[in-house]
Amino acid sequence: MFKSPYKPIPARLEKVMQETDTIKTFVLRPEEKFAFATGQFIELSLPGIGEAPFTPSSSPYKTETIDVTVMRTGFLTEKLHSLKGGEMLGIRGPYGNGYPVEKYYGKEVLILGGGVGMAPLRSFLLTLLAQKEKFKKIILCYGTKTPEDVVYKHLFPEWSKIKELEILRSVDKCPVGVWNETVGLVTCLLDKVKVNLDNSVAIVCGPPIMMKFGTRKLLDIGYKPENIYLSMEANMSCGLGKCGHCQLGHHFICKDGPVFTWEQLKTIPDPFA
Amino acid sequence: MVKDMSLYYINKNNWQEFIKALLKSFTAYGLTAQGEHLSWKNISEDDIPNIVTGRYRATKPVKGFLFPAKEEVTSEPDAKKLLIIGAKACDLCHLPTTDAIFLKGVVCDPYYETKRKNTVIISSDCDAYRPSCFCTLMEGKPFPAAGFDLNLTTLENGYLVETGTAAGEELIKLQNSLFEKPSDAQLSAREKMRKEMIEKVKKNNAEFSWENPRAIVGATVASPLWEEDIAKTCVECDACRFVCGTCYCFLLAETARNWEKIRTWDSCQSEGYGRVAGGANPRKTKGERLRNLYQCKLVWRPENFGLYACTGCGRCIEVCQGKIDIRKSIQKLGKK
Numbered sequence: 351m352f353k354s355p356y357k358p359i360p361a362r363l364e365k366v367m368q369e370t371d372t373i374k375t376f377v378l379r380p381e382e383k384f385a386f387a388t389g390q391f392i393e394l395s396l397p398g399i400g401e402a403p404f405t406p407s408s409s410p411y412k413t414e415t416i417d418v419t420v421m422r423t424g425f426l427t428e429k430l431h432s433l434k435g436g437e438m439l440g441i442r443g444p445y446g447n448g449y450p451v452e453k454y455y456g457k458e459v460l461i462l463g464g465g466v467g468m469a470p471l472r473s474f475l476l477t478l479l480a481q482k483e484k485f486k487k488i489i490l491c492y493g494t495k496t497p498e499d500v501v502y503k504h505l506f507p508e509w510s511k512i513k514e515l516e517i518l519r520s521v522d523k524c525p526v527g528v529w530n531e532t533v534g535l536v537t538c539l540l541d542k543v544k545v546n547l548d549n550s551v552a553i554v555c556g557p558p559i560m561m562k563f564g565t566r567k568l569l570d571i572g573y574k575p576e577n578i579y580l581s582m583e584a585n586m587s588c589g590l591g592k593c594g595h596c597q598l599g600h601h602f603i604c605k606d607g608p609v610f611t612w613e614q615l616k617t618i619p620d621p622f623a
Numbered sequence: 624m625v626k627d628m629s630l631y632y633i634n635k636n637n638w639q640e641f642i643k644a645l646l647k648s649f650t651a652y653g654l655t656a657q658g659e660h661l662s663w664k665n666i667s668e669d670d671i672p673n674i675v676t677g678r679y680r681a682t683k684p685v686k687g688f689l690f691p692a693k694e695e696v697t698s699e700p701d702a703k704k705l706l707i708i709g710a711k712a713c714d715l716c717h718l719p720t721t722d723a724i725f726l727k728g729v730v731c732d733p734y735y736e737t738k739r740k741n742t743v744i745i746s747s748d749c750d751a752y753r754p755s756c757f758c759t760l761m762e763g764k765p766f767p768a769a770g771f772d773l774n775l776t777t778l779e780n781g782y783l784v785e786t787g788t789a790a791g792e793e794l795i796k797l798q799n800s801l802f803e804k805p806s807d808a809q810l811s812a813r814e815k816m817r818k819e820m821i822e823k824v825k826k827n828n829a830e831f832s833w834e835n836p837r838a839i840v841g842a843t844v845a846s847p848l849w850e851e852d853i854a855k856t857c858v859e860c861d862a863c864r865f866v867c868g869t870c871y872c873f874l875l876a877e878t879a880r881n882w883e884k885i886r887t888w889d890s891c892q893s894e895g896y897g898r899v900a901g902g903a904n905p906r907k908t909k910g911e912r913l914r915n916l917y918q919c920k921l922v923w924r925p926e927n928f929g930l931y932a933c934t935g936c937g938r939c940i941e942v943c944q945g946k947i948d949i950r951k952s953i954q955k956l957g958k959k
Contacts, residue, residue: 352699355730356875356884397881402900424900440882445729558903585899587875591728594872594889595896598905600923605729619844623905 355590358395358440359384364415366435369501373466374431375407375419380441386410388477389448389470389581389609393589394418395440400426403445403586405608407469409476416441419469419501445589446608449474449553449579457549458487462564464536464556465494468501470581471555475509482514487550489543493520493536493560497529518542536560537567547572555581562622565612575613582621583608630805634781637801639671642708644798646671649706649743652688654681659753661709663688677750677777680711680936684868686721689738692865693887696875700737710746713758713936715770717868723928724871743790746771748813749820755937757828757950761836763935765820776813783813831950832957836921836931839957844918846956850910853952856945857892857909863939863947864890869920869932872896891916917952 361384365377378394386392388410395401408417422431451474459478463471471490478488490509494500500519510517518539520532532539536556552573554564561580568578584603586596591605599618601607615621633641645651646668653674654661661681666674688707725735748766749756758765767774772791776783783805786792795802833839843849864870865888874889889896892912898904906912924932933949940948 352733354697354733356886357697357882395877398877398879400877401875401884421901427900584905585897588873590730590732592724592732592871592873593875593886594891595874597919597923599918600926620905 356442356588358393358401358442361416361439361441363433363435363437363439366433369419369503370499372422373419373499373501374422375417375501376430376433378416378418378439378441379414380416383413384416384441384444385413386416386444387448388451388473390444390446391470391583391586391589391604391608392416392418392441392443392445393586394430395442396426396429397438397440399429401440401442401587402426403583403589403604405470405473405581405583406444407472409473409480411477411480419466419472421466443589445586445604447606449477449609451477454478454551455484456486457551458489458545459485460543460545460550460552461488461490461492462536462540462552462554462556462568463490463492464560464564465499466501467556467560467581468492469555470583471553472502472505474553475515479512479515482512485514487516487545488514489516489518489545491518491520491536491539491543493522493539493556495522497521497524516543535563537563540564540567540571545571547574551577551579553579553581558622565622569612575616576611578612580610580612580615581608582610582615629786630810631784631786631795631802632778632781632805632809633784633802638782641798641801642671642674643668645706645794649704651706651708654678654709663707666708674708676709676747676775676782679749679751679753679756680713680938681709682938682941683866684717684936684938685710685714685744686717686868686870688742689718689735690721690725690871690873690888693885694734695878695883696734696886697882697884700734702737702741705738705742706745707742708745708747710744710767710771711749711936712746712763712765712767713756713934714868715744715746715767716758716763716934717936718770719930720869720924720928720932721871743772743794744770745773745775745791747775747777748817749824750777750816752820752824752827753937753941754827755940755948756824756935757831757937758935759821759824760828760831760833760950761931761933761935764817765824766817776816778809778812783809828950831954833950833953836933836953837925839953840914840917840921843956844914848955849914850908852955853947854909854913856947857913858944859892859894859909860944861890861892862942862944864888864892864916866938866942868934868936868938869924891919913947917949 361378361380404418584596586604591602596603725732771787873886920932
């Protein structure tokens with residue numbers, strides 16, 4: 351039977367969880383078997399309304415349902431946020447390369463996340479934690495604007511109990527007394543971590559401005575360009591390297607990425623524009 | 624008939640018979656003249672005597688037959704047999720770009736593939752040119768070297784027909800008696816015409832001295848000229864993108880019918896093309912967008928596919944309301 355690569359498979363919206371004022375996590379149950387590797391993305395469609403790319407925030411080992419964490423920021427996400435659960439949505443994919451997790455075996459993995467950029471990083475972190483003995487060290491540096499903007503608030507207490515995982519968090523600003531961790535931009539957390547640069551990789555995901563300065567800081571610390579992994583999600587549309595929307599230089603982010611090393615991007619003028 | 628010959632001669636009467644027979648099994652498009660412009664027409668038997676075989680390229684490229692401006696992309700593709708008569712060398716040179724995008728990569732696009740497989744192309748040599756023609760600046764020639772099933776060279780009373788594929792050869796075999804072995808005089812007439820035509824197109828572009836546009840555009844990414852000069856008169860109408868034979872960008876959209884999607888051509892020159900939800904836009908200005916376009920055609924596609932995604936057809940020059948001429952732009956950028 352003919353199956354168009356552009357036709358989504360149905361997925362029921364099982365549950366909606368409020369993360370922050372503007373961010374919700376949507377739990378989807380695909381009606382067909384659907385597997386992804388961490389860091390790959392899906393196209394999520396609201397039939398008759400539109401389609402947009404999201405990187406699942408759930409563990410790839412959990413296959414019956416997929417979580418996507420979405421910030422309300424445009425036409426489609428506004429509609430998505432109005433859903434209560436039970437609705438039938440569409441998904442296509444998975445697309446792109448994902449994180450080369452096996453390459454990180456035996457290394458220290460530094461995760462640098464900002465805001466809703468924690469979504470793909472949660473999936474990545476869960477992938478690491480499922481096989482934590484394979485990594486020398488796992489460090490999560492996570493920054494948000496305010497304490498309210500932290501996503502997965504309920505998970506951090508759990509994660510903080512894991513002895514193989516070191517967590518550092520920052521907020522840009524907050525009233526006195528509500529936050530007993532770091533206050534400042536997420537990049538300042540990097541001054542506090544101790545890493546062996548010869549055996550460490552950094553995984554970065556967040557808003558473009560944070561990616562830009564995060565990369566700069568990692569380079570300053572001494573990370574090699576080939577050891578900095580960046581999630582370059584843009585407005586991927588077809589997911590198949592054809593429609594052109596996500597082109598960045600000669601790369602098609604949807605098929606050559608979305609995960610790139612800084613080595614691959616450093617010659618492109620202003621890749622975080 | 625000599626077997627395995629790649630060149631034949633057909634006189635004008637027999638040519639009409641040949642096409643008449645093909646109309647039984649193909650939906651055919653040929654060129655009709657409206658003043659100086661040539662446009663594609665779905666032809667019937669009555670049109671055959673009037674279709675233009677020589678001259679220059681049509682106002683629209685061949686791409687649209689394989690990748691229509693608007694197309695439904697969720698149901699099974701329609702396998703209609705299509706015959707295109709009168710494509711030019713620059714049109715054929717567009718197809719390796721759209722082939723590389725749609726036929727290769729992560730998946731083969733079934734909509735493009737179906738049309739491509741079911742399309743037979745009879746191209747023809749240019750025997751005239753438009754002021755915007757510049758194939759000779761883009762490593763091209765005004766007559767096809769590849770990419771056709773059959774190619775025509777217009778002679779006084781008939782055509783020289785060259786076969787380019789087994790499918791083309793097969794069409795000739797089916798109506799073998801209409802074709803003859805070409806004479807030496809006819810063959811040398813073709814050579815002479817072709818040489819003259821190259822010179823004419825070169826003369827048309829005599830004011831342009833640039834070579835290696837990839838190096839020129841690649842080296843001028845930071846030039847203030849993009850903003851201050853080259854893109855200044857752009858009115859953001861997108862016409863240049865919609866007449867381009869290598870532009871493959873499209874917008875996927877939902878229809879009101881659940882689970883059905885359509886795609887429409889999209890243009891990197893419109894402000895919203897690269898914009899993401901929340902408003903961030905990697906290419907906010909006209910200069911950034913036009914530079915991105917030139918890089919796409921002249922730097923990145925050579926890097927990806929080993930070819931220029933510009934064949935010098937000049938359509939973008941002809942339709943531009945802001946009189947932006949890619950030849951002049953490269954000339955300016957190339958000046959030290």
